Amino acid sequence: MGERIREVLPSILSVLLALVVCWVAIALTRDASIATGSYLNMLRGGLGDWPLFLENGRAAVVIRPLGESAIKASLLLLTGLSVAVAFKVGLFNIGAQGQMLVGALAAAVVGAYVELPALLHVPAALLAAALTGAAWALVAAGLKLTRGVHEVISTIMLNWVAVSLVDNWLVVGPLRTGAGTDLSTSGTDQIAVSAALPRLMGDISRLHLGFPLALAVALGVWMWLSRLRTGFEVRAVGLGPEAARAAGIPVARRTAEAMGLAGALAGLAGALLVMGTELRYPGTLGAPYGFDGIAMSLIGGNHPLGVTLSALFFGALRAGGTRMQLLGVHKSFPELIQGLALLFVAGRLVWLSLLRRRLAPVTPTQPQPQSQPRPEVPRA
């Protein structure tokens, strides 16, 4: 069994198994035809209603769902990359949610209260979001580096600090629409038109510049990790900080840089949400894309390409989820598929041992090592 396949196969099998288990779950609680029907609906909602398109030839029934999938996928991709970059340096970034939240708020504030020409406004808001997200993540990195506080605990705490301060104070208090008046709405003002990410397909789809942007970012992260010296050093630190230190790599600096980048990526996800679809910071950001990022990163093997593929796949499922509601299946159902897939990916060694047993007689020439250490997932 090739090394590549050993890397990829557990993820693919996990996703497939999650799809099967969830189908069975619907079949047991409802019945089999509803299960199949809602899966087909999910496909139509995520990849477009091709049968209807072939019937009446209106492109919108295909393009609109694909656009929604791409929007969802770009958010999942950025938070997934955030978690993956942190993994590369040996940190587990559970805080993507909080970093996304503060990033979204920064984008909303710059978008609504700063006046700039369109050419500068979008980059300024994106930059503000990335910097705020990075700063939020650097708190955890700083605590880790100077005080030895485990990043899992500090990022969990920072998530809740962000939720409490932003959702329960800023956007219902000083930053809410019409603050100072008696209006009891929550959420910030609408961002200026110049700060909105331009739509790519006009009125047919909500697809906006965020999707190509996220893909470009993924490519950039990939290039950085695989081609540039700093990226290489970051990976070296993740594989073994002691060895990296001995080789003269500035371990603390690379750790902080990677964690800052992780926060910036999550912050960008928040910016996309605000500048692409919501057009303001709503009363509550709700969607836990930050936590989804953990699933994207691990299902994608912490590799930028893998994260991209898994974000595209689950983006389509998630967009299709709204369509499952037609058959009375809750729209968050794809999140269950995703959660189970993550759970199965966590049992990677189970898969490998099963595969070894199945494939061992076919390739008896080389004995496989007993258990492959997994450098990409650091032990706490």
Added chain:
Amino acid sequence: MLEVLEALLSSTLEYSTALVFAALGAVLSERAGVVNVGVEGMMRTGAFCAAVAALSMPTPLGVLMGMIAGAAMAAVHGYLCIRWRSDQVVSGMALNLVALAGGTYLLESLYGPNGTPPITQLSRWHLPFGLAEVPLLRAFSGHSVLTWLALALPFAFHWVLYRSPLGLRLRAVGEKPHAVATLGLSVQNLRWLAVLGGGALAGLGGAALSTAVLDRFEQHTPAGLGFMAMAAMVFGRWTPRGAFLAALFFAAGNALRIGLASSLPEIKDVVPQGFLLALPYLLTLLLLAIQGQRTHAPAALGVPYEQESR
């Protein structure tokens, strides 16, 4: 003044019950060296199963079902982390995601979006011999048996952990598992015990929410309480009594916040709600920043045990 204190004390006790159980569950699991970020998911499962079970059987049995459900989630965690040495944080987060989405799906397809139908709450205990009339003591009256259990359990747990052979072994397994193995004891079995017990306690905490605090399972239960329990565990330096006091402290803060918001609405302009909500987490972060490496986390926390490794 006395009535105000009584009301605060009473709502602190009410709110702390679930938090104490979940925090103790987290302490049990982590002292044996298994990270437990899945508390939230285990609580949600426990709360859901307890409420559903209580629809068709006496509520105390429903609470038991909630504990079993929490332990079942923990069994998945244990199977992946103890048997297969998976990453413990990944497994815990996955359980959270599964419980969140799975609970939503089951709730919606079985009972509708708002919650399960109401169940009979656990009966409330009133103090005997006219003690319920004594000022301040009155606050202890009218709570369910679970509240009393939450007040007693931390001390029993403390005794087990620090005074009994089993407790010594559990602590050793979290600090230096190889030392335990050299005594001929099974590291895996001890960890299984702790993980399942921790899951049952988290499930009990969830069950307390849906059978004692509320009278049904609601869509957002437990709304982050599991993570607050983790904060209490860290704040209490991974000890039962410390986690208990931290949970009481957080609960008192919450009772104060709710009490102030309803009796003095203008206080919101002086101290925003968000600050008070963030306080437990900010304090925990602050404590970690001050203590630094002397955080008292078990030495082998998060490290999968392999017989061959040294």
